[in-house]
Amino acid sequence: MRVSKATVTKIVWLLVLAFPLFGGTGARYHPFSALFGVATALAAAVAVVWGLRIVKTTHVDVFITRTFSVFWPLYLLLAAARIGSWEWLSVLIWPLIIWMAIVENHYFLTWAKSLEREKE
Secondary structure, rough: OOOOOOHHHHHHHHHHHHHHHHHOOOOOHHHHHHHHHHHHHHHHHHHHHHHHHHOOOOOOOHHHHHHHHHHHHHHHHHHHHHOHHHHHHHHHHHHHHHHHHOOOHHHHHHHHHHHOOOOO
16 A cells, blocks of 8 residues: 555644643643543544544645644643643643644745646
């Protein structure tokens, strides 16, 4: 079975985006932090399954922007479980860096689009 570079890029992107959301339920500041952690992990699992379903039918650049828009609210939910200021900062910097470096980077999206094979 042959896998294209575009498919590998999409799957790696999905895993990198979802990885911080499965961090656990051990926040110290809020009585509902375990509930937020479990809800975030379940929502991330659903988002990963959705992302895997659209891997074959979506171009890489569109896939990157769509999946980031789905995962962004999950980062906010994760930040709500960790009420301390340093935790907010650390959780929100990860998506901000991804947004600035990849999602809004025209050169990266052009490169990602070039991974798709041309249809003849």
